[in-house]
Amino acid sequence: TQLLEQSPQFLSIQEGENLTVYCNSSSVFSSLQWYRQEPGEGPVLLVTVVTGGEVKKLKRLTFQFGDARKDSSLHITAAQPGDTGLYLCAGAPMNRDDKIIFGKGTRLHILP
Amino acid sequence: DVKVTQSSRYLVKRTGEKVFLECVQDMDHENMFWYRQDPGLGLRLIYFSYDVKMKEKGDIPEGYSVSREKKERFSLILESASTNQTSMYLCASSWPGTGHQPQHFGDGTRLSIL
Numbered sequence: 001t002q003l004l005e006q007s008p009q010f011l012s013i014q015e016g017e018n019l020t021v022y023c024n025s026s027s028v029f030s031s032l033q034w035y036r037q038e039p040g041e042g043p044v045l046l047v048t049v050v051t052g053g054e055v056k057k058l059k060r061l062t063f064q065f066g067d068a069r070k071d072s073s074l075h076i077t078a079a080q081p082g083d084t085g086l087y088l089c090a091g092a093p094m095n096r097d098d099k100i101i102f103g104k105g106t107r108l109h110i111l112p
Numbered sequence: 113d114v115k116v117t118q119s120s121r122y123l124v125k126r127t128g129e130k131v132f133l134e135c136v137q138d139m140d141h142e143n144m145f146w147y148r149q150d151p152g153l154g155l156r157l158i159y160f161s162y163d164v165k166m167k168e169k170g171d172i173p174e175g176y177s178v179s180r181e182k183k184e185r186f187s188l189i190l191e192s193a194s195t196n197q198t199s200m201y202l203c204a205s206s207w208p209g210t211g212h213q214p215q216h217f218g219d220g221t222r223l224s225i226l
Contacts, residue, residue, distance in 0.1 A: 033214055042116070042202050042217030043155075088155070090215075099170070100215070104154035 003027075004091050004103035012109040016078050021106040023089035024071040030092045032072045034063055037086040037105075079110045115139070118203050118218035126226050131190040133221050135203030142208040144186035145215065146170075146178060148199040155202065161186055162208065193225045 005024045013019055023032065031050045035043035047056050049065035049072060056063045060083075062075040076083055089103045119134035137144065145160040147170075157170030159178040167178050175197060179187045186205075190197055200222050204215040 040121075040219065042204075042219050043215075044217070045214040048214060099157060099160070102155040104152070 004089055004101055006087075006089060006103040006106050008106060009104070010107050010109075012111060013079060014111050015080060018075070018077050019079055019108070020073055020075045021087055021108070022071065022073050023091075023103055025091060026070065027091070028069050028094055030069070030094050030096070032065055032069075032092070033090045033100075034072070034074055035088040035090065037088060039085070043086075043088055076108075079108075081110045081112050084108060084110050116203055116205055116216050116218040118201075118221050120221050121219065122222050122224075124224045124226060125190075125193050127193060127195060129190075129193045129225075131193050131223070131225075133188040133190075133201055133203075133223070135186045135188070135205075135218055136184050137186075137203075137205040137216070138184065139205065139216070140183065141205035141216070142183070143206045143213070144180065145204040145206075146176075146186065146188045147202045147204065148172070148197075149202055149220070150199050158188065195225050197223065198225045199223060 007022045033048045034046045037043040047063045052067045052069045054065045060077045064073050086105045086107050088105045091101045115138045117136045125131050146158045147155045149155050156172050158176050161167050161180045164183050177189045200220050202220045203218045206213040206215045
């Protein structure tokens with residue numbers, strides 16, 4: 001069974017600080033997606049990374065796919081209260097008939 | 113923008129009732145999914161569908177059924193609601209081709225079974 005482990009589970013930091021959250025697996029994925037879920041809403045796709053070693057930037061958010069396509073990280077620079085939410089990673093298995101796999105998420109709280 | 117609409121944001125039902133959760137998407141997506149989301153357990157797939165009148169069991173189908181009579185609508189049915197089915201239910205849709213295609217989620221239905 002393929003699993004995606006996200007760490008930390010919870011993170012509470014002050015506005016302006018930098019942070020990194022992780023998504024790890026022992027399995028190889030063909031691509032990996034990051035979603036953010038705000039309270040009372042469904043998850044919204046932030047980015048998809050496809051190539052090993054790929055780095056994508058979305059304003060203050062930097063996403064990296066590991067060289068071996070088993071892990072990914074999300075780095076936020078100068079966190080703001082609007083970054084508060086649940087960050088979910090989701091891996092697409094190499095077998096395209098298999099379903100996408102979600103991690104349990106990192107709950108991030110940015111204190112003003 | 114893709115719009116996935118779930119019929120209710122909050123729902124309170126009693127044990128033993130038959131409960132219907134409705135989901136409609138407006139992007140002509142072939143794929144539709146039902147998840148439940150619980151603290152500490154993450155998103156768990158209940159059922160999914162890759163075409164009209166087609167359904168496949170996910171990881172936790174027990175106690176649930178689904179219906180997809182039209183492409184845009186995917187219904188989740190709790191045959192006889194129980195308290196352990198109290199949860200946040202999320203519907204999603206995507207283009208065909210598993211894996212790479214991002215899923216577009218509704219805002220969820222928070223269901224309480226008393």
